[in-house]
Amino acid sequence: MIIANHIAKDLESASYVRRMFEQGEALKKQYGAENIFDFSLGNPEVEPPDSVREAFVRDASSGAPGSHRYMNNAGYMPVRERIAAMIGRKSGTQMRPNLIVMTVGAAGGMNIALKTLLNPGDEVIALAPYFKEYDFYAKNHGGSIIPVLTDSETFLPLPDALEAAINERTKAVIINSPNNPSGAVYGDDSLKAIADVLRVCEKKFGSTIFVISDEPYISIVYDDIKVPHVFRYFKNAIIVYSYSKSLALAGERIGYAAVNPDAEEADSVAAGLVFCNRVLGYVNAPATMQRIVSDNLETSVDIAVYTEKRDAICSIMRDAGFDFRIPQGAFYLFPKILGEDEEAFKERAVAHNILIVPGSGFGWPGRFRLAYCVATDTILRSRDAFMELAAEYHSKG
């Protein structure tokens, strides 16, 4: 075999996702894309806000000399200064621009954070349900993800479960709030509970445990819910942010990583992030995109549009009798499957032209994820399909 053994193995397990994707493509070809209700991908259908599109045109037209050259591996200093000022204001910390690294999206940010922190064999806790790509990211850098279950109804952290999972090899805990796939937002109580556990465990093991806060959905929250700033609860914290969702720029790969100025050895952690950004081959975040987001730090896609989508899918799923929790943030619904067999449920959904991702793909079997970042019309037209799918199960019930 030519390719590395572990890659060949990973490709096998990744082939499930590929088959799902290919099945979807085949269905779209057969029935027409508009007749397939594809809720399988977190790829927002909404367009970037007007101010972002205007910034694009302005930037391209200006043709300012040097706009496309390499810059510092950490990114443009003026961009980092503006982001630092914003984080300082929101978190109440003395944020400094040298603690900010512009990244190739949140996936790039997660990778540099993990590479900076992990010694071989180190463990990283992820609160399930969680984005399974974390498994690969940790493995890239010699570590591994230890999933810890959250409350089965609220999907909020369970302090005792967290404490039980932490040992002397635990180097970091990933927090992802608003959560993909559950839509849960961790409030003050949850963050305080996690902080208390970490304090106890750090003392017990004489270790330092970092919080890596993966925040791509932080500006997509509903019903005026407030998401507390993680720097207010965790000194030893790295924020990983992406503009993929907030500015609908997923394909452009732009985000940042930010170290809490009050973290132990904050400057050395930031230097590690910059170094890893360089040697992992990102080199620097895309130049033009840095300037575009810098002009749009307080901008976000229209949350009313996502609220409408959320309410539409919730109404359908409620009427069809599914058991789910109304998401407080992000754009995913995470209902219980019907019947007992996840795979059978997925296939039955496909038979109704509905594409979903089984909960096992998020470390939580027995549920499924609906990504409702699709056209509202698609959601509305999926009603009959969901009703019929549910009816099939209920008639047998």
Add this chain to the structure above:
Amino acid sequence: MIIANHIAKDLESASYVRRMFEQGEALKKQYGAENIFDFSLGNPEVEPPDSVREAFVRDASSGAPGSHRYMNNAGYMPVRERIAAMIGRKSGTQMRPNLIVMTVGAAGGMNIALKTLLNPGDEVIALAPYFKEYDFYAKNHGGSIIPVLTDSETFLPLPDALEAAINERTKAVIINSPNNPSGAVYGDDSLKAIADVLRVCEKKFGSTIFVISDEPYISIVYDDIKVPHVFRYFKNAIIVYSYSKSLALAGERIGYAAVNPDAEEADSVAAGLVFCNRVLGYVNAPATMQRIVSDNLETSVDIAVYTEKRDAICSIMRDAGFDFRIPQGAFYLFPKILGEDEEAFKERAVAHNILIVPGSGFGWPGRFRLAYCVATDTILRSRDAFMELAAEYHSKG
């Protein structure tokens, strides 16, 4: 210590480069940037060709729906189709788009190629002098770089030295022609000699050895020199390309990796590249940049401008009595230092406001690299400084 031990160690060795950079910045502050002859960075001063800048404006203004969403991890299919057609034409192979992966520059391409191929402990040969970032790239994925010296005057491969370095752990050989830092271009004879060695060694060890051809400088060649297509010499080859130099888009991070269709298990290698592009956190190459380069596949910066720069620096260095070879490609000069002490030479250059990188930074002590991708005016104005620097050494006899 908070950060990983190996990162802390790498940061120490990386601090030499940082100190050099800081020294340069301090000099620029003290004397004015225009009075510092900074030949230390391969960051092209030239602007992208007009057609690239026009494509930017056109793309930004079109506001086509979906332009900034995720696409396949391998990149847009129409872009890959056009690149495949071009490679097929140039290489005489039956190139297919599914063997092309759009990447975050060549650094991204090198990382996915190495991660795809390397099992822990595998070795990768680099022909010195070479771009030392390769060391980190191989280490990222559990491998290591084994440097093999080339001819000390021509910097062309020495088949015997190559053969002596290959063993059963050798998984790949990196070729970088035109070469950074020597400016050497490997002609038909050199490539054939390497191919012969690989054939012998593969038979001897019962192994498959891939050629990874790092080609960011392939369109920057002088005097009508032809660079042979590597696919014509190596079946088991991956091309890693970047538009950083050819279109002066270094900060935008766009390139591709391409597997020879005649390679063993070519499809599985390509699948590995796509998978690694995803899990290393690049996810996909920046969307807008894919479209921009797709409209400019046959475009290049004006080579006449680089020829002018090359001739200007060569004239100065010749007059100052330096010993060097005229580059056939890329935009670096790699002369012998004066005196015996590389570090002392570098510091003396700094005293004349000249910034260079010692040859040890490329696995070849006793020489130094001049990156002449700076303003031609800067080159011309550096004449006195180089003459004085050389005079200091010559007066000491």
